[in-house]
Amino acid sequence: MEDIIIRMVNIVKSFPGVQANRGVNLEVRRGEIHCLLGENGAGKTVLMSILYGLYKPDAGEIYYNGEKVEIRNPKDAINRRIGMVHQHFMLVPTITVAENIILGQYPSWKVLNDMPAVYEKIEKLSKDFDLDVDPSALVQDLSVGEQQRVEILKALYHGADLLILDEPTAVLTPQESEHLLGFLRQLADRGLTIVFITHKLEEVMQVSDRVTILRDGKAIATLNTKDTNPRELARLMVGRDVLMDLKKKEGQPGNVVFSVRNLRVTDERGLLAVKGVSLEVREREIVGIAGVSGNGQSELALALAGLIDCEFDEITLNSTPITKKDFARLNHMGMAHIPEDRQKMGLILPFSVSENFIAETYRDEPFSKRGFLQFRTINDYSKSLVEKFSIRCGDVEEEIANLSGGNQQKVVVARELDRRPKFLLVNQPTRGIDIGATEFVRQQILAERDAGAAILLISTDLEEIFALSDRILVMFEGKIMGEVPPDYSLIEQVGLMMAGKSAVHA
Amino acid sequence: MDLLPVVIFLQSILAATWRMATPILYAAVGEIFSERAGVLNIGLEGVMLIGAFAGYSVAYESGNLILGLLAAIASGILSGLIFSFFTITVKANQIVVGAAYNMIGMGITGVLYRVFYAESGRALSLKTFAPIEIPFLSQIPFLGEVLFKHNIMVYATLLLVPLATFVLYKTAFGLSIRSVGEHPKAADTVGINVNRTRYFAVIIATTLAAIGGAFLVLAYADQFVEGIVTGRGFIALAVVVFGGWSPWGAMGASLLFGIFYALQLRLQAMGNIMIPYQFLQALPYVVTVLVLIGLTKRRVQAPKALGVPYK
């Protein structure tokens, strides 16, 4: 009765200097939701890319519906009704949703004269699956959540029996994630098979039938979900026990380090995205900003980083008033930030690890003397950070682009924290990183607080907000809806505030 | 004041505008395909030269302009294959290959022209495409002269621009091209052969550029000379950017360039203005920059993957 849709046997795949898969075995049953778990860099994405025809394995076999197959390219995969939603979305931003969905579906000479029919089909599909998508919108105008729905719709439109989703929830709000998980269940019930990669153990527990754990390029176990628990999964993944709940000391807020009054920010489209936000952050305090993404948090962060224009009545840092001109100097005035999107904002990809470590301090002593970079000092410093933050990389001279996402994030965190900032702006610090790294990053942020920093934490992950914050501000449509203490019993209420309901008590 | 001279002055300029714009427009529309697919070809000058020579020599030898045009097209395809091979298959830097191709174009046409024509002592001009006067319309005062007395290759641009727009925006091929230049990996994941798409886009570009070059000898001047393209390939590159990577935009940009080029020639011919002629010569180039500045609102982005080889 075991109906195996996919069997991957002894898959080996190396890249120059890295063995991503070292003989992976994987079996997926028809109609199940199968989770893939593993630390950053364990080889999950590579394995699935092989299944989707993006990479050719160095060795190993793939059986699809019991038949040995060779999937040479994505076209092959699509023809075999395999669909994939990639970790980094594979949508062309400058064309419409519908165009993205039909991309590659027609022979070149085809005149696209049946777009109305395509629209209709998309609308029908999206109604069917309760995915709200406008086929005529440009992808670049969509939110991350919407883009993901387009990706899923694309796979369904192409006709998928097997749907692979690579960390789909990493970029979603809790509500969106919730919705997605329900939706996946619904798909599975209709007979689709789903392979689901995630770092969030609750999601694994909640939605999957079985789970396979990858470590160091090998599948080390496949378990029935109902026979396991998060603690065991975490241990299998990381190879040690992971603290599931951070032990957070009571905060002892001191003087106000950073304050802003009536901040107004206009977004790219010319709309007011932050509508008069006032807040202050004290020494030894973490202020969390909760909210569904798209409610002005990104703009708030970008404005404070000096990347987009803003207006305000007053901003002070260490009781020094800040003018707009000063933003470029905030780096030097004791402010650090961990940006939302590490690749776009935090890192310079073709640069080496060590060059990225000095991105903000490269012109300060001792890294630079009389304008000359001091390579030995920089390398020594980088090595110490790599060690301290246990970043996995070949060498500090290695291009940072070769590191896995989690390790890239660690580089950013290490760089920012090591500057011992007085004020730290943290935006989505653990997005897409594995639980070991997450634990580590959160501990570092707490340690920084305890050492005296004032920290403003922006996250769409409520769990994270509650775990770290001393005070929680809820943001909705560019405004602060109210403040709540980090008391798990109030989680419901925060959820309501995030949806726009005013605070009952603040 | 007598209006007639002013009208004639304008008519003279506007009639020249479209002709002057045509070779640039062919090359620019082609280059839009290539750049939209992510391949920058600064070798247009060389491609146009080769097209001009191929068109000329075959038309001259056969006495048939259409054959000449076909030869230019063939040369364009060949140029495209060579350029693609180096930039797409070998993944060499596109700008260097383009620069090299300009030299190759200059060299090969120069040598062949000398070996086969310059030293032959033959009469070298050919009969170019004659202007076609559109019945009735060409009789309309002013407009008739400006719009309805051109040759077939000039009129053809009226077909070319909408056709290019149609292919780019209304066909699966155009969609692939636009995707491949913006996010090639995304295109790859839905089964589009990125490199093959780029090959085709580049070949379209070089073919149209070759036609633009051939225009110079088959439908404008009547003889090949070394270096006849005289920078039009570079102007076409600028026109592509200026026109925001759209065929209609390119049409506007090349007409703008054409009108100011015609204006400066006309002003020089008037002879009694006190401006040094070099300043008049610089006029079309300065105006292009000024208009570009004026268009600040319209921030059209270059295709994201422009200049980047895939994989």
Added chain:
Amino acid sequence: MNWVNFRARLKKVFRSAWTPFAAIPIALLLGGGVLLLAGYNPITAYEAMWQGAFKDKTAFTEVLIKATPLMFIGAGLAVAFKCSIWNIGAEGQFYAGAVMATVVGIYLGDLPRFILMPLVLIVGVIGGALWGMIPAYLKNRFGASEVVTTIMLNYVAIYITGYLVTGPMIETKGMFPQTPKISAAAWLPRFFPPTRLHIGFIIAVLLAIILYIVIFKTSIGYTIRAVGINPIAARYAGINVRKNILLAMAISGGAAGLAGSVEVAAISYRLYQLISPGFGFDGIAVSLLVNNNPLGVIFSGFLFGALRSGAEVMMMTAKVPSVLVYFIQGLVILSVVAFGAYRATTKEIEE
């Protein structure tokens, strides 16, 4: 300075620099085929070419002289390209430098040599830098693409030069349009007379080395590279992107302008209408050929100089028309990049 590190890097540079030379035989072979087809004896032709470039001391110094402007321009362009600014305008910047140098060399000709000579070079740098900063400013302020503006400004610079030498600065009305000679006090010293090898060559090599150090060893270079790769991350890190675009264009334009002033102060001593035979365009290939590494530019500039210099003699003695030389040069570049790209698939050679 870290000596071991330095030596390792030098080795890398050599490794990337010999590629062009390894690829040349392939190009020459292909070119030989075309020579044969066109009715020339490739052996004689190439022998003449070799003789032209390396026959004796004089020939060799002429190669260096021809390479000099290309090294200046190529090294400068490397900086702009590292900052991802597509400066197609080195030609115009060369003219701007040449014009400034001539103006100062003529109208301030009475200044003492030790002031005038450096001054002529400095104003050349300033002229080129300012001409290069116009597109940078337009890009920063209006988002105008530098590809368009630099191409257009080339024409403008050439026409302005034409105006100056046929009009206000002409030596003798009705004679060949050229300015008078600049004051002899501004002439750059030549060494090894009677060869024309001049101090400008040394300056070019030094500039290439300096720009290499600036780009790869200093904090300024760090910012320029960072801006070139990821302007958003650069801004996030507090780097002023616009200022760096201006700076990179100023360096790039300044180097091209210096090339122009050196050409005037060391070779022509005066200004003509078409004083550059397309140095600005060759410079693009010179820089990109070595992956925008200013040190590599010394080699690729030399390569181009040798080709051009040899080409002339090939034309004289083997009677091969010069246009064919363009063709061979194009082939050399193609095979060099193809060879380089092939090697890059095994291991990226850069910094």
Added chain:
Amino acid sequence: GGQQATEAPKAEEPTKAAEAPKAEEPTKAAEPAAEVKFKAGLLAPGPVNDGGWNQTAYEGLKKIEAELGAEISYVETEQSPAAFEKALRDYASQGYQFILAHGNEYTDAAVTVAPDYPNTFFFLSSSRFFDPKVPNVVGLNTDSSQPCYVFGYVAAKMGKGAGLIGGMEIPPIAEAFTGFINGAKAVNPDFPVKVTYLGNWTDTAAAKEAAISYVDGGADVLLGNADFATQGVFQAMAEKKVMGFSMFGDNTDKAPESILINYLSDYGEGLLEIASQVKDGTFKPTSNYEFGLKDEKVMWLVYNEKAATPVPADLRKEIEGVIAKIASGEINTLAK
């Protein structure tokens, strides 16, 4: 003779070669000339197949080859002063006795190089250079303003207005145009003549457009002097059915009904005399050379009888007189 042959390589060491006595030697060595290879080189500023300026020089050189059995060679120099000097030295050091640098932009370079190679004569086209201090640099000017004076004269007699299209503003071009204007003004001081410069030598299309622009503005006589690009002017004449002239060659076939007069020149004829003296070692210049309509073998005019409106007979008579006056110097075609 033998002496000279061994001497040539030595010229590389200019200091020695420059010693006074040796400069005299070619005269003595002249008798057994048979063994001496006479070598003539050309520096052309553009392609020698341009059907214009550069081609006249190249054909001149070929004439020297044919008539004197010279070994000839040409080089199309880069338009960079750095290239000029090198090319001159390359020829001189290879023992070329006769070097024609075709344009007065080469003047500086020739004057710099000449003292190092006293056995070589450097001739500069479109130049009036002569300086006894550098006796082996000699300017040769073919005065195009003279035939153009005649063109202007005819234009003012037969047309309503004239447009002149030049490549760039350099003396051979500007002087030719001055001649044209003077000729026209001699007939009718109010006759409209305008000048356009293209800024290059290759853009036939722009040249054609410039010519059409004149016709639109009311001119009915055209003259192009823009090297390659001149082709576009001929085409415009033919298309617009206006009158015109041709320089440096017979271009009747390009605009058979339009061209009234072809100005033909045989630079070689002018060079030949000089070259044979150089070959014999008897060449002792005392001044620069000026070729004009007086040198009938070097430049002459040919009427196009098939033109739609050929130059009428009485006008031709008049022109004969004008030419005579120009040849005698009575008319200064370059007068301001």
